[in-house]
Amino acid sequence: MPQQDYYQILGVSRDATAEQIRKAFKKIARENHPDAKKDDPAAAERFKAAAEAYDVLGDEEKRKKYDQFGANWKHFKDGQSPYAGGGSGGGGGNPFRSGGPVDVDLRDIFGGQGAVDLEEIFGGMFGGGGGRRSAGRGRAPRPQKGEDLSATIQVPFQTAAVGGNYDLSLQRNGKPEELSVKIPVGIEDGQTIRLGGQGEPGHQGGPAGDLLLTVQVAPHPYFRREGRNVLVDVPVSMTEAALGTKIDVPTLSDGIVSMTLPAGTSSGAKLRLKGKGIEHPKSGTRGDLFVLIKIVVPKGLDARSKELLEEFAELNPLTPRAGLW
Structure with missing residues (x-):
């Protein structure tokens, strides 16, 4: 052969x-x-x-x-x-x-x-001393760490941004088990949390493995994240944008705050609330909250409103596209 x-x-x-x-x-x-x-x-x-x-x-x-x-x-x-x-x-x-x-x-x-x-x-495949050993050696099998386990959890946007606890339900040996997982401040989508000793049991007296949790951050109804900064769209009326006013703005951890909308603000303008973003876990510094202005135009105008707007246009001849192309 x-x-x-x-x-x-x-x-x-x-x-x-x-x-x-x-x-x-x-x-x-x-x-x-x-x-x-x-x-x-x-x-x-x-x-x-x-x-x-x-x-x-x-x-x-x-x-x-x-x-x-x-x-x-x-x-x-x-x-x-x-x-x-x-x-x-x-x-x-x-x-x-x-x-x-x-x-x-x-x-x-x-x-x-x-x-x-x-x-x-051979990675501890001989088990608890039942396998054959090298002749004359007589040494007991070494302790082996248990296998790591992995799972994916979905964490609310607010919890991921400011930190908190997440309750996790597991099945171990057919029995339900509850774990309270500490969510670090500012954890990002796709990052992993390691829970030591929560994996498979060890062999020959070795330590248990770890539980690795991959974090998925759930979307928020109005906040979104860019690094350590947070963005929020705030609708305003055309008269508020033209004349200027005080507007209410939601924040991550300080509730509703009031900020000034300058007169003549255009739709798409970005206003900043310094230090109202997400905290850096090491330095402790915080990002900013950016307010994106969205001007809402009224629909179904009555005759008088149209007349006033036409008069306004005559008094304020504005061509915002002039010089763009």
Whole structure:
């Protein structure tokens, strides 16, 4: 049976880096290790083939020979066969025992630094001591942190802007659980809140994972946000805009405030209330509230109103488009 290409076995390209090769082997080994796939001959074969491929491609010198000579790489040393004048034994640095199955030393594959902690290499898949351990090691499995959980919550615009609490309902082991989540001042749409220890339970006495909450900020009926600034559209009548007046403006945290609308204000004008925007969580400085003026023109004018407006137009001949095009 022709020998498979080691690069194909690991599922990497021929120009893969050493780190890419290591990660590819680790993934295959985790999925097909005999302790994870008991009584599965196909998985055992995949594990053995991957270990053989990694033993070669994970070693810089062996990989160079393999790239040069292909499947016969191990029969060459410095460009010559190790068997020339030396018999047909398994010398010449052949890492495999002739005539039998491949014998892979995991300590060589994973760095050659004494005993290998398979629980660390394979992500704790051996569980509570039931899996096989390296011969003579006798070490207890290391504590493993539990998996993180993730969820998305929708927070009211006001709560996201000024901070507050958000009540969250969870299901744990089939039982409902209530959590009060602290919403930081000024959190933005798409940001994440991490709740430590609220994820999956740990293994072998390890800590629980975390709960990661992605925040969606609900739209507001009239406020909208631009960075730390807040914008609000305020409708005014044509006489208020022409003559000037005091108008009421809503704010995020100070209720309704009164501001001056200057005489002759045009529709689309932007007036600023300094420091009425969103607080910066680190510096404590606040953005501004910008009031966008929208002039509302009356509809269904009676005859007298039309007459007055026509008289006004005669007294104030204004062509606002003059010089624009």
